[in-house]
Amino acid sequence: MVYNTVDKTGFKWSIEDKPVTIAKWDGAAVKNSLDDAVRKIMNEKYKYEENFKMMDTRLWICSISCLFAMFALGWDFFYPFPASRSVLFLCVVSYFIMMGILTLYTTYIERSHFLVSHEKDQAGIDPDNVWIIDSSLKRFDDLYTLVFHYTNGTTCAQRESSLTKSVSSWFDEDGTLQLQLFEKDVQSLHDEISSSEKKDK
The missing domain is CATH 1.10.287 (Helix Hairpins)
Structure with a gap:
């Protein structure tokens, strides 16, 4: 498996050029590694600015x-x-x-929010669009839930998309996170909201 690749958007997967491997029975480690991967995607792939106020x-x-x-x-x-x-x-x-x-x-x-990201207006005129992301993984459960909350900075309209999948969808038998597979699911959540926003304009 290659962990240092570039996708069609030019986004390069590389976490210190090392695969993310955890003890797959450690629920906290599993959740934290997935949350960190989401943070990397939002900050580096989409170039959003993380808000640390919370x-x-x-x-x-x-x-x-x-x-x-x-x-x-x-x-x-x-x-x-x-x-x-x-x-x-x-x-x-x-x-x-x-x-x-x-x-x-x-x-x-704060609830289950682990990331607040601001999507800046390219022209620098309109207020930021805000992405708030939640996740949950119950103890002794393999189902990871990821929820994207989006607020349009201009209209204040809100949208939401979510998925719930078994963590085995993204981790192999050795507990190594398959970054490209996870990135596709995160992108689908993001694009679901972005596409609906474009249709309403």
Whole structure:
């Protein structure tokens, strides 16, 4: 199998010129390798710009939570308990509040989104079209679900396309990802939305 090839669009498959091989019974590794492949396709094949705002927000929430914990630790070092009681109480409460915010954020805002990409207007006039991509792979299951959410930057019209297939469609017996096969399925989802957009114009 060749992993460094060029397709009709000029897109070159090459992840450090090495095949992506994982333990095929490790569901998390399987999902992560497929998600990374989708990210590569969107960023390199279609030249979309990845938006890290969603991930950055989660990191900020976690960082602030850690700061509360570190401040409590430092304060207790200089002013040992019970002198530090009130500060420790406030820091512990603040930490759990931030963890609650993080839980709400990941559950209702981030959800299963792993990629947000912006399709820039070639003329640089119209707002960006936004692609939000979700994926899921249940524990002890072989069915990987990939969902593309598209929002037109000008009309705010939304479209969606999805597929659910067994991961065995893209991994061989050794756990090596067949990149070209997976890229075809990702492209079909993308083109399904793009073609419907062109018909409406």
